[in-house]
Amino acid sequence: MRRLLTVFIALAALFAGPAPAATPGVTDDSIRIATIQDLSGPIAILGAPIRDGIVMRLDEENERGGVHGRKLRIAVEDSGYDPKKAILAARRLLGDGQVFAFLGNLGTPVVMATMPLIVEAGLPHLFPFSPHLATYAPTHPLKFQLFAPYRDYMDAAVRHLVGQNGYRRVGLLYQDDDYGLEVMRGVESGLAKRGLALVERTGYKRGTTDFASQIARLRAADCDLVVLATVVRETVAAAQEARKVGWPVDMLVTASGYSAQTHELGGAAVEGLYGVSVMPHPYPEGADGALNDWIQRYRTRYDADPNVWSAMGYDVADTFIQGLRAAGRDLDVAGFARAMASLNTTPGFLGGPTYHFSPEDHLGNRRGRMARIVSGRWQLVSDYLE
Amino acid sequence: MFAQVLLSGIANGCVYGLVALSFVLVFKATETVSFMQGELLMVGAFAAVLLVEGAGWPVLLALPVAVLALFALGALLEAVVLRRALGRPHLTAVLLTFGLGLALRGGVTMVPAATHQLHRLDLPLPGVIAIGPLQVAGAHLAVLVATGLACAALAAFFRFTRAGVALRACSEDPRVAALMGISPSRMHTLAWALGAALAGVAGVLLAPLTLVHPGMGLIALKAFPAAVIGGLSSLPGAIAGGVLVGVIEALSGLYLPEGAKELAVYGLMLLVLLMFPQGLGGRGATR
Numbered sequence: 001m002r003r004l005l006t007v008f009i010a011l012a013a014l015f016a017g018p019a020p021a022a023t024p025g026v027t028d029d030s031i032r033i034a035t036i037q038d039l040s041g042p043i044a045i046l047g048a049p050i051r052d053g054i055v056m057r058l059d060e061e062n063e064r065g066g067v068h069g070r071k072l073r074i075a076v077e078d079s080g081y082d083p084k085k086a087i088l089a090a091r092r093l094l095g096d097g098q099v100f101a102f103l104g105n106l107g108t109p110v111v112m113a114t115m116p117l118i119v120e121a122g123l124p125h126l127f128p129f130s131p132h133l134a135t136y137a138p139t140h141p142l143k144f145q146l147f148a149p150y151r152d153y154m155d156a157a158v159r160h161l162v163g164q165n166g167y168r169r170v171g172l173l174y175q176d177d178d179y180g181l182e183v184m185r186g187v188e189s190g191l192a193k194r195g196l197a198l199v200e201r202t203g204y205k206r207g208t209t210d211f212a213s214q215i216a217r218l219r220a221a222d223c224d225l226v227v228l229a230t231v232v233r234e235t236v237a238a239a240q241e242a243r244k245v246g247w248p249v250d251m252l253v254t255a256s257g258y259s260a261q262t263h264e265l266g267g268a269a270v271e272g273l274y275g276v277s278v279m280p281h282p283y284p285e286g287a288d289g290a291l292n293d294w295i296q297r298y299r300t301r302y303d304a305d306p307n308v309w310s311a312m313g314y315d316v317a318d319t320f321i322q323g324l325r326a327a328g329r330d331l332d333v334a335g336f337a338r339a340m341a342s343l344n345t346t347p348g349f350l351g352g353p354t355y356h357f358s359p360e361d362h363l364g365n366r367r368g369r370m371a372r373i374v375s376g377r378w379q380l381v382s383d384y385l386e
Numbered sequence: 387m388f389a390q391v392l393l394s395g396i397a398n399g400c401v402y403g404l405v406a407l408s409f410v411l412v413f414k415a416t417e418t419v420s421f422m423q424g425e426l427l428m429v430g431a432f433a434a435v436l437l438v439e440g441a442g443w444p445v446l447l448a449l450p451v452a453v454l455a456l457f458a459l460g461a462l463l464e465a466v467v468l469r470r471a472l473g474r475p476h477l478t479a480v481l482l483t484f485g486l487g488l489a490l491r492g493g494v495t496m497v498p499a500a501t502h503q504l505h506r507l508d509l510p511l512p513g514v515i516a517i518g519p520l521q522v523a524g525a526h527l528a529v530l531v532a533t534g535l536a537c538a539a540l541a542a543f544f545r546f547t548r549a550g551v552a553l554r555a556c557s558e559d560p561r562v563a564a565l566m567g568i569s570p571s572r573m574h575t576l577a578w579a580l581g582a583a584l585a586g587v588a589g590v591l592l593a594p595l596t597l598v599h600p601g602m603g604l605i606a607l608k609a610f611p612a613a614v615i616g617g618l619s620s621l622p623g624a625i626a627g628g629v630l631v632g633v634i635e636a637l638s639g640l641y642l643p644e645g646a647k648e649l650a651v652y653g654l655m656l657l658v659l660l661m662f663p664q665g666l667g668g669r670g671a672t673r
Binding site: 040041042044045048080176201202203205206207209210212213214216217219220232233236237244245246261265 | 391
């Protein structure tokens, strides 16, 4: 079905011909896009700064006159992390016929529910905040992604750390859902390449409050590295439990734990924690030049410090703008998709990776960097890992 | 290691027990299983965070005020909503609590500061105390002590105060109690208010152990089996059930195969119900 659809869309794109007025969401002086965020649900902690980062980047472009003379407008919808609400929002936006593309939709359940509607309607589905394979593979002319699955990052991170620090007994604490299993696969494949296997694995359900038994179990297995497939709260709780019982084991957390909140809440317990960073955290202290300007602008605008999610939102919008520029003044979906499929971005001042797209590969980047909490803040301790 | 995990299980079990206690309190007085206790717990923790972070109150003042606020909230919900379910089938009240829980949670998530970051409630507690080979977290110790105090206070309330005795009378037989001059509707209010306050106590105790976030109420999923194991109508049974659930959960996580931990608690509930249909603390007549 999906393949048929791909063929159909490709044919439709071929025969669509030059009819600029018919491109949804595009007028002579504006381009309207949409994003579905979680602004009220369980990951609103990510959704709000992502939205702020995206909107800020678009507005900056508009102040400079827009892209090829077109101002950028965005419709922000709140899904509350609920696929049902997300589908309603997507239908509403698609029904208007006033949207050119969807940018940076947040949350795997939301993305899995809405992505088929969006690409079936013939709109680009760009850079969702969902590290799911289906967002870029198999290659679809309208799907583009910046963020690799956890598996890719964790495979490289585990290999790097084991190689560097010589760990022999690696254990895993994982959230018992898709996210945790995805990380587990990455850790296992990374270890296998070093001739190792997990010596212990122990799960927890979302909402778990106490990690005493999990930490005891990992300790009983005599682990020398514990990989945490956790989110911020559980990262802090697990590290605190280990330190409480006097176990100074090294720990590595996924990109989900790479947040300033981890060290703000975890304090001394998370000192030395390794993490995977896809985008560096924009710390105001020690920032200089363009980064410092950006932080000040963000603060003035939102009355809050930017975090790594604000930076990602900004980056997503920036990549979209680079794609629009490459597509030229005569803008239609097929032309934009062609331009995207050969885009090589220039890195920005935020310190994120460069993104390379090709007609065969619509995932812009597969590599993350190692970071470590030193003196109460994340510091990057490696280059991009192969 | 065994003792360490056991202790952690007991402390966690005490929080389950407190929430279970609030289930039981409400159930005894109103014969309603309240599905909003978890959300009340979350609201209690947020109330304390609001007072400390928002209003800048000292923690030791904020905690009792947050619990009192929950007491008032419980009374308010009863007066405005739950009272209307009196005399209707029990399911009405049960569904109302379910809806109120959703509303409470929705209300909290509407506040950006609540959802956009996790919060921490810093109690003036020692970090870790070494007792022999055991490393005891100050927060765990506080939970143990506070649970003991809360139980003692409740026991004293039910034994020595007029309101407590009246509440007991009402839950034994509301008609006879009414004939004796007790107002069942006021007792109804009191029961809901106390239930909410207990959930609030559990919330502020849980806050240092986990962090304060809108999903905290999920703990009620563990507290409910604790209440059932304890017999749903026995106050000591609820605490015992909670501690049992906490301990079983912790030890099964340590010794049983991966994944069994989540099943163990519910398995235990089924086993107890099979062997003791009244629950461990249940006695005598069924109604």
